[in-house]
Amino acid sequence: MSAPNMDCEQRSDIERVYGWIANLCNKETRFWAMLELCERRSHIDSLGLLLWHSFGAVSGLLQEIVSIYPAIYQDIELTGQHSHRICTAIGLIQAMASHPFIGIQLIRCQFMCYLMPLLKMTSQTRTVEHVRLSVLGVICGLLKSDHPEIVAYFLGTELIPLILRQLELGTTMSKVLCAFVLYRTLEHEVGLKFASRRLSRRLHLIHTLARVVHQLTLEPEPRVLKHVVRIYSRLADHPQSLELILKLLPAQIRNGYFCQEGLAGFESASLELADLNRKLVTKHEKKDKANDDTMPEKH
Structure with a gap:
């Protein structure tokens, strides 16, 4: 394949990534955008940085997290589709948490306060367990950075x-x-x-x-x-x-x-x-x- 064609493909891939990130702002397009990004997160360089610095991306993911609160506090059964959607959002948050710079920013802006309630669900159903494991994955990623400020934060929760x-x-x-x-x-x-x-x-x-x-x-x-x-x-x-x-x-x-x-x-x-x-x-x-x-x- 010639160099110009490779450049065109790379530009096309980058444009698709930017398009998916932009779609996180729209509730109608957010789920499919999250799926596409989550599926490719190991192949997208600095995805955490892109999400953190993109207008509305973090806000869109936060809306997904908050949507599960009724299942926590009103004892509503969590459906498989809702669980999958939440886990996909948390997977993108994990991409941010695993970045050394973004991880500490998530702690300093109290973002984890929105994820911690998800660990309070006591049900052992598969749908709840998937959510629980996703949250624990974010916490593990943050603790791997070995930053004392992160440990001190969690001790206060x-x-x-x-x-x-x-x-x-x-x-x-x-x-x-x-x-x-x-x-x-x-x-x-x-x-x-x-x-x-x-x-x-x-x-x-x-x-x-x-x-x-x-x-x-x-x-x-x-x-x-x-x-x-x-x-x-x-x-x-x-x-x-x-x-x-x-x-x-x-x-x-x-x-x-x-x-x-x-x-x-x-x-x-x-x-x-x-x-x-x-x-x-x-x-x-x-x-x-x-x-x-x-x-x-x-x-």
């Missing part, structure tokens, strides 16, 4: 309680994403301090983890187990959380129940579980020694 509920009661894929979100949050010092600051928070978190471990003995899921082990290890870095873990750590974590060779999805299970137990023993011994050193001598 209801995210952690909502994540813990889904970690215990959700579907397998919800649990995988929720475990990742929790681990990424605790990786940051501000997240660890937040989770460990109050006794009620520590108890809620550690009791939930224990129940999840029990579920994993009945229905093994290595991807969830991997993050749970790493969450325990991270919590052990905080003295007050360490104290509770030493008291409430499930026996299955201590006794090597999950130490299988070549556990698909968590191949390093044996190594990481052994490291966790060594870490707990070491910190416990240091804690006891520190207590002994501070005790007054008897004469």
